[in-house]
Structure formats: C-alpha cells, structure tokens
Amino acid sequence: MKRYDCMKLLAARLKDELVILSLGASVDEWYNAAPHMREASLFQQQLGCVTPQAFGLAAGLPHRRIISLDTDGGMMFNLGILATLGNExxxxxxxxxxxxxxxxxxxxxxxxxxxxxVDIAAIARGAGVEQAYTARTLEEFEAHCEAGLKADVPYIVVAKVAGTVQPDIKRKHSDGREDKYIFVRHVEATEGIVIMGPSEHN
Amino acid sequence: MKQSSVDAVIRGLKRAGVSIVCYLPDSLFKQLYPALDADPDIRTIRVTNEGEGAAICGGVFLSGKRAALIMENSGLRASVEPLARMGLGAGIPVVMLMSYRGELGENNWWAIPHGITMEPVLNALRIPYRIVREEDAIEQSIVDAYNWSYNAYYHSAIALGGEIVR
Structure with missing residues (x-):
C-alpha cells in the first residue's frame, strides 16, 4: 500500500476539516494529493508534536473535525499522547x-x-483509545477514513505503507513560519475569529 | 501556596483570556491544580510530560483560544525540543507558568538541578521571563507574558518563587 494512494482517498473526503501533518516526504505528497486542503493544512516539523498539536486544535475548536497525519517515528517519540487521548x-x-x-x-x-x-494500534487501545486499527489495504484504509471522520470518539488508523515516495511531484517551498501564517489566516477566515490581530499601533 | 496566591494566578489567567490549561502536577503548586480543575471557565488537560503539554498548547494557539502550560521548572527541560521547533521554526508561542524549584533556600538535593538549569535553558532558547516572588505581582506578570507572546509570537515564562510557593 502506497501512502500517496491513501492520501488521495482521504483527501477526496475532506472539505471543511483542518489537518496537521508531520515532517518528511509526506509533506510533498500531501501538498500534491490534497491541493484543495493547502490552506487548511499545517505542515509541521516537530517529531512527537503532530498529534498533540492536533489535539490542542481539536480542544480549541470542538465543533470542527481535526485530522492528524502522524508517522510511526513521530508517534513512537511521544507515546504519552495516546494516554492523554484515551483520558480526554x-x-x-x-x-x-x-x-x-x-x-x-x-x-x-x-x-x-x-x-x-511493536504494534502502535495495540498500544493505542491499551492507552484507552478503543477505536484504533491497523490498515494494510486501500479498502481497509478507506473504510477507516469513513468511520474515523464521523466518529465521536478519538479514532486512530495505523496505515502500513511502503517506504517509497511518490515520484515526480511538486515540491512545497514554504517554511514553517509561512505555513503557520497561511494556516492561521485560514482558521481566522473560516471561523470568523482573530488569532493574530493588529498591534496597538501600526 | 496560599489561597490568595492561587486566586491571583487564576485572576491573571482569566484577564489574559486563558481558557485551557495543560499541566503536569508538582508539589509547589499543589493547591493550584485542584483549583484550576474546579474552575468552570478553565478546561484542564493533564499531560504525560511537559513537552507534550507544550505541543498541545501550540495547537490551542492555532485554534484562537489561549492556553497556559503550568508545571515545575524541571518541565522546562522536558519541553525544550517542542519549544525550540515550534517557537523558532514556526513562531507558535507557548506561555509557561512554572514553580521555581531549586532557588536559594531549596532543601531537597534532587531539586538543585532545576534551579541551576532554569535560567540558562530559558536564555538558550531566548525566552524572556520574569521571576515573581511577591504575590501582588502575580496577576499583572501573567497578563504581561501574554501581551508579549501575542505580539512576539514567541514563548514567554513566569516563574513563581520565594514565599509564594513555600
């Protein structure tokens, strides 16, 4: 199963959601697989921070569906977040x-x-995230996307993907700071709120 | 911590617009955590380590709500990696309120490293901070930290020491 093919299946289901994703090759893949979600996606660089940040966003916007695109390396870096999701x-x-x-x-x-x-889905279930599964085929992955996007409990799918990168795709060439501004302005516009407002004097 | 100091912290957080607090409990702020849990205007999230709490606070920032990371100053060391990446890499701020373990007067051997490392770690990350030892200064110091962080889009920290926490 290729990550890029999974991304295209997930992207086709997304419209108003907000996405936080990990560093690495998946950045350019998501940039290409989900161009309509570019402003709604925060491309981040922090191993172990992706799902915690997504949870913080979910806590702040409880009416909005938040998606964390994390990785095995990133999740193993901070397994504690699974216990926090299990409790919260x-x-x-x-x-x-x-x-x-x-x-x-x-x-x-x-x-x-x-x-x-090492089975991340089993670790998640042991931490109290009961809806945690492993997907090995595109059919399984898509079924979990459908269920996870409408679940009213934390939902995790561990997608077992090949260690290859989609060839010949466009490179994203903004940095973390520019990506933050793009994302924050999108949240402001779609929520009708001010996050990074004007100074007292300009 | 005296009840009046606990009240001052909560007044400061509310004046700063904080509605979500991530914490990993410690002994010097022992009275603060249940007061935060009991406050109807504040959602508390207990975390497994302070770095996770910093990252959650970063996510809360992106939502437009305001968060605080409350911890012992040893938690600063556990938070360095996410703080460096979020703050220096993306400009996502976290405001921290920490108890000052290990300052002069400390009577626990294990807390000495917390005092020795706190200010150098804050300085290494270029995080401005204020050490508060007078109860009267707590509320405004918390408000000041948020004003600064929401203009700098960088972290700031308040450490409560002296008689406030002993």
Missing part, C-alpha cells in the same frame, strides 16, 4: 499514522515498528 476522549480528532517502518527522510533506517513486534 476528544470527539473530533481523527489520527492517521503513516507506518512505513522506517525513518524515510534520512534514508530509511528502521523504526521500532520494523521488528514486527
């Missing part, structure tokens, strides 16, 4: 963990999931 039970957070069993962006050394013994 956000009703509007759908988490996808792209599990390619490697640190792809640095050339592919294995993550802990490569051993075959």
């Amino acid at each position: 039970q956000p009703k509007n957070l759908f988490t996808v963990v792209w599990d390619n069993e490697c640190y792809q962006s640095i050339g592919g050394p294995p993550t802990h999931t490569a051993s075959g013994r």
